[in-house]
Amino acid sequence: MLARRAGWHFQLTPKTEVADGIEAIRFILPKIRIDKMNCALAVRAIREYQREYDEANACYKLKPLHNWASHITDALRYLAVNYRRLFDIPQATRTYQSSV
Numbered sequence: 001m002l003a004r005r006a007g008w009h010f011q012l013t014p015k016t017e018v019a020d021g022i023e024a025i026r027f028i029l030p031k032i033r034i035d036k037m038n039c040a041l042a043v044r045a046i047r048e049y050q051r052e053y054d055e056a057n058a059c060y061k062l063k064p065l066h067n068w069a070s071h072i073t074d075a076l077r078y079l080a081v082n083y084r085r086l087f088d089i090p091q092a093t094r095t096y097q098s099s100v
Helices: 018-031 040-048 068-088
Strands: 051-054 059-064
Touching: 018 059, 018 068, 040 068
Parallel strands: none
Antiparallel strands: 051 059
């Protein structure tokens, strides 16, 4: 309620498949600029984001390896999904209503 009074309106990020989120990242990467000095950890996380290898079947699993890089890259994935949803796909005008 305090956020609404301050003029902030939140929307939930739609639940999407991880593969769709990764495609959204690939779509927005050419459109964004990343400051190498202030975002060095994020750049390293993007580079180290990888899929888990299945030794028994000698192939990569569909889901990514869950390590330190996955948390940072997940935040970028949420940004990418919302960027495509809010700016690239034409939508109807939004109106916000107070629940008070």
